[in-house]
Structure formats: structure tokens, C-alpha cells
Amino acid sequence: GESVGLHLPTLSVQEGDNSIINCAYSNSASDYFIWYKQESGKGPQFIIDIRSNMDKRQGQRVTVLLNKTVKHLSLQIAATQPGDSAVYFCAETLTGGFKTIFGAGTRLFVKA
Amino acid sequence: SAVISQKPSRDICQRGTSLTIQCQVDSQVTMMFWYRQQPGQSLTLIATANQGSEATYESGFVIDKFPISRPNLTFSTLTVSNMSPEDSSIYLCSVKRTGVAPYNEQFFGPGTRLTVL
Numbered sequence: 001g002e003s004v005g006l007h008l009p010t011l012s013v014q015e016g017d018n019s020i021i022n023c024a025y026s027n028s029a030s031d032y033f034i035w036y037k038q039e040s041g042k043g044p045q046f047i048i049d050i051r052s053n054m055d056k057r058q059g060q061r062v063t064v065l066l067n068k069t070v071k072h073l074s075l076q077i078a079a080t081q082p083g084d085s086a087v088y089f090c091a092e093t094l095t096g097g098f099k100t101i102f103g104a105g106t107r108l109f110v111k112a
Numbered sequence: 113s114a115v116i117s118q119k120p121s122r123d124i125c126q127r128g129t130s131l132t133i134q135c136q137v138d139s140q141v142t143m144m145f146w147y148r149q150q151p152g153q154s155l156t157l158i159a160t161a162n163q164g165s166e167a168t169y170e171s172g173f174v175i176d177k178f179p180i181s182r183p184n185l186t187f188s189t190l191t192v193s194n195m196s197p198e199d200s201s202i203y204l205c206s207v208k209r210t211g212v213a214p215y216n217e218q219f220f221g222p223g224t225r226l227t228v229l
Contacts, residue, residue, distance in 0.1 A: 032216045034216050043222055043223055091157070099160055105153070
């Protein structure tokens, strides 16, 4: 079945450095790829999405890169701040559908 | 945005009993989803509950175990029936707005933490 997974379960970065969180997916029939941030005790929060026909999209301090050749998705966070500490999930929305499938998650620790 | 509240926020239940989780949204939404998240793990979609139609369940989830109601555009309930310790998890309600960008953004409730003894 479809699945979305991550390479690294935890990532520790120094405050001010850039963070890169990676994700591998297996389903080619996805319309959008999405990144969510989940802080402790809260539900996930939408960060950014990218359509499957794009390879890069930038938001505020975040950039998402999509490489469909190797089925790889990454989230880059510039100038990482303590408030960025959370679990980050990649997710995908299958073509023609509305449901979202979540990946395994990476916990980001930001060291002051 | 959409603000979602869930009741109860947490509960400890005995095996064999049932628990109904309520989800209230501050605006009318067509698409509503129920997810399960075990501690330290990802979210697994249980079912899609759109108003005016029967809930659609994902593989591994059945209506007898997780009956869902969707009486209107702002409210839904998920019941966890005949509970066992394996049902211990966080249950999350989520909604997606239609016709409003970003189109893939889903809003999540704070979750209901269920422990089954």
C-alpha cells in the first residue's frame, strides 16, 4: 500500500543554523506533498505544501524540495529557532482524493 | 483558519467499555477526518466523515468498532467500542476547508488521549 517514511527519526541543530528534514515516499500517484509541525500536546499544524509538478517552493523561512526521480521530499528551515523544536511530518494527498497520508515523523531539537 | 475542540481531552477506561469522543468546529466544514496517533508515532487515518454521507473507513478500521456520527457541518463524534489496551492512543479530529487556499491545509483538534486498562 501507499507509505511515506523518513530517513532520520531525530535531528539536533544549533540555534541559528539551517535544518534539513528528509522524507522518502513510495506512492507516485500523489497530487500534493505537505509538511506538518506538531508540538507536544497539540495537533499537527500545516507548514507548507508543494504540488507534484513542482520541484521547489518557498515560504517564510521554509523551503520544500521535491525530487520525483528518487521519490524524495525535504523541508529546509532557515535560521532555526528554539520555537522550531517539534516533530515534523511529511504527508501526501493522493491524486483525485482528499485524504492525507502521514509519514513517520522527525523530531527536531534546537540547541540554544 | 478553523478552531477545533475535542471532548474529553483525556480519559482512562476499562476494557470492554466504549467511549464517545466529540469534535466541535467553529465554522461549517464539509470534510472531517478522524486520526489515531500512538505515542511517538505518526498519524493513521481512521475514517473520513463528510456531512450527508456515510463515513468512509480505511483499511483495518470498521464501523462496528469505530462508529462515527456527523449530524451537521460543525460537529462529529467517534466512538471507540468494546475497548482493549491496544486502543490506547491519541484520537484526533481534523477538518479541511474547500475552496479556500491553501487547499491542502488540514486543521487538527488537540486530541483525546485514551488509556485502556
